[in-house]
Amino acid sequence: MSALLEARILFTLWVGRLIVRASEVHGFQLIQGECLRGKQQVEWNASHCAAIVGGKRCEGVKSTHAAGGAHRFVPIGSGNSLHPDGLAVDLLIIKDGKILNDEASYRLLGEWWEKQFPGAAWGGHFRDPGHFSHGFGGRK
Ligand SMILES: [Zn+2]
Ligand SMILES: [Zn+2]
Numbered sequence: 001m002s003a004l005l006e007a008r009i010l011f012t013l014w015v016g017r018l019i020v021r022a023s024e025v026h027g028f029q030l031i032q033g034e035c036l037r038g039k040q041q042v043e044w045n046a047s048h049c050a051a052i053v054g055g056k057r058c059e060g061v062k063s064t065h066a067a068g069g070a071h072r073f074v075p076i077g078s079g080n081s082l083h084p085d086g087l088a089v090d091l092l093i094i095k096d097g098k099i100l101n102d103e104a105s106y107r108l109l110g111e112w113w114e115k116q117f118p119g120a121a122w123g124g125h126f127r128d129p130g131h132f133s134h135g136f137g138g139r140k
Helices: 003-024 039-047 103-113
Strands: 029-032 088-095 120-122 131-134
Touching: 003 029, 003 088, 003 103, 003 131, 088 103, 103 120, 103 131
Parallel strands: none
Antiparallel strands: 029 088, 088 131, 120 131
């Protein structure tokens, strides 16, 4: 079996345990955001801007952001993502019928997650608190 397949099997098992724990220990309701992501989507995310301008996502491409312009280019997602490898999942906590953006709640899950197996990584370290991954090949 390839190392990637072994990692994906381990990752999937622990995602299941994470979801059960979130419900049983913390009473959180979760929905799954992105898991497997195509390479084209990864490239698009890395080249389009996530900055919020006038209440909306900019979504302009990197080349349209001049140095010293109105805002700095912030990619929507990393070009180095583990999502296309099936080693990352984005989970969203639902509270009172809405997506919860409170980082402290995600931290309860992230700190537990990182103790469960070697390579387990939580996106709260890079401002993506709903992101849980299995580090692989030096990526998180
Ligand atoms: Zn922008
Ligand atoms: Zn993610």
